[in-house]
């Protein structure tokens with residue numbers, strides 16, 4: 279989807295311009311990062327019109343992901359009514375992981391937000407607040423209970439699979455759902471797939487469920503996450519998926535020359551594991567490599583790094599695809615490179 283990225287200071291003027299020219303998509307939710315606001319654009323827009331919009335608003339038209347209003351729209355309305363202030367002044371949106379809603383409560387009216395969420399989302403039984411950023415080698419974060427049943431076990435459905443896990447003990451992001459589906463659709467029958475950094479199993483199980491004839495191995499360092507991956511394999515009856523507990527660098531020895539495809543969803547440090555990729559990969563292998571980077575220069579930087587690494591090892595590299603997976607922070611996006619290593 280196309281969005282107008284505009285500096286916060288100019289956002290109101292830009293919004294008025296879009297409304298006046300019938301270009302603002304009211305069915306989608308405006309979102310913001312530290313310094314920028316992203317306004318959803320309605321329909322297709324010609325290159326000439328694009329130039330006009332950018333000139334008039336001082337913004338930039340970029341491809342963006344917007345959430346649909348609907349339930350979230352009602353939540354905003356309810357909050358606005360209760361708090362009597364502008365939604366953007368006091369609150370932020372929320373994420374839903376099955377029966378649990380996650381909010382960022384710092385400096386915000388947490389209980390009011392939680393009440394509004396539970397009133398507008400009948401499936402949400404618990405609201406918890408994120409306590410800081412994802413951190414550490416297990417990529418987990420702390421959570422505090424705000425409202426509803428005191429429960430941290432999420433029961434979540436995505437792309438035809440069900441996942442149960444303790445949200446405090448394993449990484450999870452529902453914002454990667456589209457990417458997981460994209461990868462699962464690429465897998466062909468009888469492929470051997472290694473999902474490094476598998477967490478509690480979303481990539482591995484989705485692939486195993488969609489492609490019953492594939493053999494999938496999920497490798498995970500965090501004991502709790504790996505235990506949940508095993509339970510989720512059983513829950514989804516994906517007998518073609520194996521969960522391996524351990525460090526990718528060590529488990530790689532067990533799967534030398536095994537993989538037609540390797541998924542590397544550890545954007546922070548995936549580069550450090552390219553040695554393990556070389557061990558696990560067949561002579562020809564597709565690698566889905568994730569990284570954080572600048573929206574403008576991230577692809578170029580990572581492609582250079584990865585190409586250098588493989589070529590130094592005498593391997594050929596072809597970039598099959600590249601895409602932005604999600605906005606990660608004000609400055610960074612998560613990107614993925616689909617690489618054919620030959």
Ligand SMILES: C[S@@+](CC[C@H](N)C(=O)[O-])C[C@H]1O[C@@H](n2cnc3c(N)ncnc32)[C@H](O)[C@@H]1O
Pocket residue numbers: 415416417448449450451454474475476477478479480481497498499500503524525526527543544545
């Ligand atoms: C960003 S999470 C991704 C989890 C999962 N693939 C998902 O999409 O929900 C990265 C995972 O890699 C695991 N991890 C980190 N270093 C590892 C290593 N050296 N070997 C195996 N797993 C590792 C972490 O424990 C964490 O669960």
